[in-house]
Amino acid sequence: MKADQNNLFKSSFSPAESIADDPVKTLALYLVPGIGAVYFRSLINSLGSPSEVFSASQQMLESVPGIGPQTAAAIKSAKLDQTAEDFWGKLLTINARMISIWDEEYPERLKEIHDPPVLLFVRGSLPQPGEQLVAVVGTRRPSIYGVRQANRFAEGLAQAGIGIVSGMARGIDSAAHDGALQASGRTYAVFGCGIDYIYPPENKSIAEKIEHNGALISEFLPGTSPDPGLFPRRNRIISGLCSGVLVVQGGFKSGALITAKLALEQGRDVFAIPGNVDDKESQGPHQLIRAGGILVNSSQEIIAELGFTEGSDKFPEIKREKMPQLNPTELEVAQRLSHDPIHIDQLVQDLNKPVSSILADLLNLEMKGWVKQLPGKLFIRNR
Incomplete structure (x- = not known):
């Protein structure tokens, strides 16, 4: 008997309601060894709620698509409620929320990628439905030129009502967030660690501003420390949230190019800013341009490439400051x-x-x- 054919075992509530009503059971299921995003979704879609998953028999669990005897046994033997309770307590302490892929608040564009995170841990407000987003990414060791361009492009896009997404790392990421905030725009930082870690620590002030003018976002459980192996995974979320990705500076093997590659795989536009040919941090953008990435000199060019026009319902009028006269x-x-x-x-x-x-x-x-x-x-x- 297949699980999705037996309504006796399925919750009468929607998955979003069930998860919101029982976050501890949700986290407990998330913690079961071998339960990744795909199996988690399969279990909830078949049985309706984390509580129903834990209450199901071994046979019922094995009838869920993808769940074999070993995973079913791991679910039946799991005793993770206290650990899950501790994680939930950490989230509450830092005023963070848990958003599931079934939740209306979950970004629609992120659902389009082939491996969307099933849970997001969030501090602040996620993008509104229809809100246009552009990622601005680059090296942690930028030149002054790179910092200036990241800041300038992000500020221009934010003035036009476009949200800026980045990773809050040192260098280009921080400059991009700062540019959006300077324009009183919205910006979103995607972490490569738990939502309770501010990394790098010197970005505590900017993190507080982002939380009040956008959101801090992570798919990793609280307490997950920053690790180089986690940052490539978070990059798929950065690109997945957006209509396009702008690479400011970065070498051939930089994380920014990983994000650009993911963006192309996800069907997003990739933009690149040309730089000094003698600067190794310009190698990444120049490589993208040679491969067909879109060379841009201003934020208005990105706006045009994304298909927006001034005065449209989806695109607010660009703010233009009157420049002071010079003698x-x-x-x-x-x-x-x-x-x-x-x-x-x-x-x-x-x-x-x-x-x-x-x-x-x-x-x-x-x-x-x-x-x-x-x-x-x-x-x-x-x-």
Whole structure:
């Protein structure tokens, strides 16, 4: 007798209701050795709830598609309620929620990938239905140019109402989240560890901002420490949530290229920012461009490629700031600047003007939002 043919064993509640009503049993089933996302879904779809799974006979469990004698025996012998209770307590302590793949709040786009996580642990608010998302990813060791571009693109996309997804790692990820927050936009961080770990620890402040302007998301149980082997798995969620993935910087073997490969497999668009040919962190984006990735110079180009137009119901009007007027001397200094840092001594030499005069113009340009000063008397263009 097949389990899905015997309604006597099936819960009268929907899977989403059953899981929400009994999170401890849900976690206990999730903890059973050999129960991955596929078997978990098969069990719940066949029997209706975690409680019904634990109450089912060995024979009934073995009639569930994919469940063999060994897995059925593991379920019958499991005594994991206390461990599951501890995990649930950790989630409550940090104000985290557990969202199942049957829940209406679970992102629809993520369901499309071939191996979606069956449970998500969340702090904050998941994307709204229909919300457009773009991932911004790259190296943990970016150049100043890379940080600037990640920040600029994320800010531009967020100003247009597009949510930014990244992994909250050092470097490009952090710059992308920061750019979205600067634009008062929504941003989502996908963890390669438990939702109770803030990693890297110096990102505690940005994590708090993300939680209030988006969400922190993980498929890993609380207490799962950061491990290099987990980050490639989380990358499929980053790309799976989104319509497209933007690679800012990264080497040939970087995690950013893993995310881009996953995005292509999932049918997402992949964008790449060109960089300095002498910089090894530009090798990844350049490789993507050679392979057919979409070269972009601005956030508006991504918006156009994704098929949005200003004024449409799905795409809010792009906010455009009126740029402050520059006087002739400020304009002369501004024209010497780029997104690559330049030292004050080089500006003095190029412009053949007193350092005091150039510093005064730089101060005015910084106040007008045209220039950003970096440590070591370095300056970059901010527009």
